[in-house]
C-alpha cells in the first residue's frame with residue numbers, strides 16, 4: 001500500500017469516540033460535540049466598571065457608605081446620595097452612574113464632579129445572555145473556552161472523549177533505564193509515543209514492557225482496556241516478532257499492513273473485534289517515529305473528533321536516495337528554506353533530532369520540488 005493511501009486510511013476510517021458529559025474544568029483538549037451555551041448572564045449583576053462613587057440623581061452627593069466587590073446586599077441609593085464603590089461591586093438600585101475617583105472631589109463627606117457621557121456601569125447580560133452560544137460544536141476546548149464557560153455558569157460540556165492509549169514496548173534487549181549491557185538498547189519509544197499522543201489530544205499513555213513471548217503479547221493485547229494499543233517492535237518477520245500472528249489469532253481486521261515507504265515499511269494499523277485499534281510501530285526508532293506520524297497521530301486525531309492534521313507542502317532542497325515504487329521520508333530543516341538535514345538509517349534518531357519536520361519524498365521528487373511535511377514531536 002502507498003504511503004498516502006495509508007495516511008488517508010488512518011485519517012478517515014476511525015470514527016470519533018462517543019460524546020460524553022465532561023466536567024468543564026477537565027474538558028481542555030476535548031472536541032465539543034455540542035455548542036457551549038451560557039447558563040448565566042455575564043456580567044451576572046449590574047456592576048461598577050470603575051473605582052469611584054456610585055451616585056444617584058444630580059450632584060453634589062452625600063457619601064453614605066462603601067461597597068466592595070462581593071457584597072450582595074446593597075440596598076437602594078436615594079437621589080442626592082453616593083456610596084464609595086469598587087470595580088466589580090454590585091451597583092445599588094437607583095444608581096445613575098459611577099463617578100471615577102479621578103473625576104471627583106471629596107470634602108466633608110460630600111462628593112462632587114461632572115458626570116461624563118459614560119455611566120461606567122456594566123449591566124447584567126451586557127456581554128452574554130443565558131442561551132447565547134459561546135462556542136460552536138467541533139472546536140477543541142482550550143483554556144480560554146474553559147474560562148469563558150465557567151464565567152457563564154456552565155458546569156458540564158458535551159464533548160468527545162479523549163482517546164486512551166496503551167504502549168506495549170516489546171524487545172528483550174530493550175531496557176527502560178540505566179546503562180545498556182552488551183546487546184541491550186535503551187527504549188526510544190515511550191517519550192516519542194507520549195509526545196505524539198499528547199499532541200493529538202489523547203489521555204496520558206499507559207505503558208507496559210512485554211517480553212518477546214507470543215502468549216504474553218497476546219495476553220497484554222487482550223487485556224489492554226484502552227481505545228488504542230500501540231506496539232513497538234515485533235512488527236517484522238523475525239523469530240521474536242509475534243505481533244502479526246497474535247493479531248491473526250485475536251481476529252483483527254487489517255486496515256494497513258505494510259507501507260511502501262523507507263523507513264517504516266512494516267508499520268500496520270488493525271482493529272480488534274471489540275473496536276479497539278492497534279498500531280504497529282517498527283522497532284527501528286526512526287522507522288517507528290515515521291509510523292507514529294503516519295498512522296498513530298491521524299488515528300488519535302480522528303478518534304478525538306479533531307479536524308485532520310494539516311499536511312502542508314513545501315519546496316524541499318537537497319539530495320536523497322529515493323525509493324522506487326514508494327516514498328522516502330527524510331528529516332528537513334526549515335531555515336534558511338526547507339532542506340534535507342542528512343541521510344539517516346532507519347535506526348538513528350540523530351538527524352530527526354535536529355530537524356523541524358520529516359518530508360515525504362515521492363520517487364519522482366527532484367531537488368526543489370514540493371513535498372508534504374510532518375512536524376517532528
Ligand SMILES: Nc1nc2c(c(=O)[nH]1)N[C@H]1C(S)=C(S)[C@@H](COP(=O)(O)OP(=O)(O)OC[C@H]3O[C@@H](n4cnc5c(N)ncnc54)[C@H](O)[C@@H]3O)O[C@H]1N2
Pocket residue numbers: 169170171173174185186187188189232233234235236237238241263264265266281282283284285287346
Ligand atoms: N527478514 C526481514 N527482516 C526485516 C524486515 C523484513 O522485511 N524482512 N524488515 C526490517 C525493517 S524495515 C524493520 S523497520 C525492522 C522492524 O523490526 P521489528 O519491528 O520487528 O522490531 P525488532 O526486530 O524488535 O527490532 C528492530 C530494531 O529496533 C530496536 N528496537 C526495538 N524496540 C526498541 C525500543 N523500544 N527502543 C529502541 N530500539 C528498539 C531493536 O533493538 C532492533 O535493533 O525489521 C527489519 N528486518
Ligand code: MOO
Pocket residue numbers: 261262263264265266282284287346347
Ligand atoms: O523500513 Mo525499516 O522500517 O527500514 O526500518
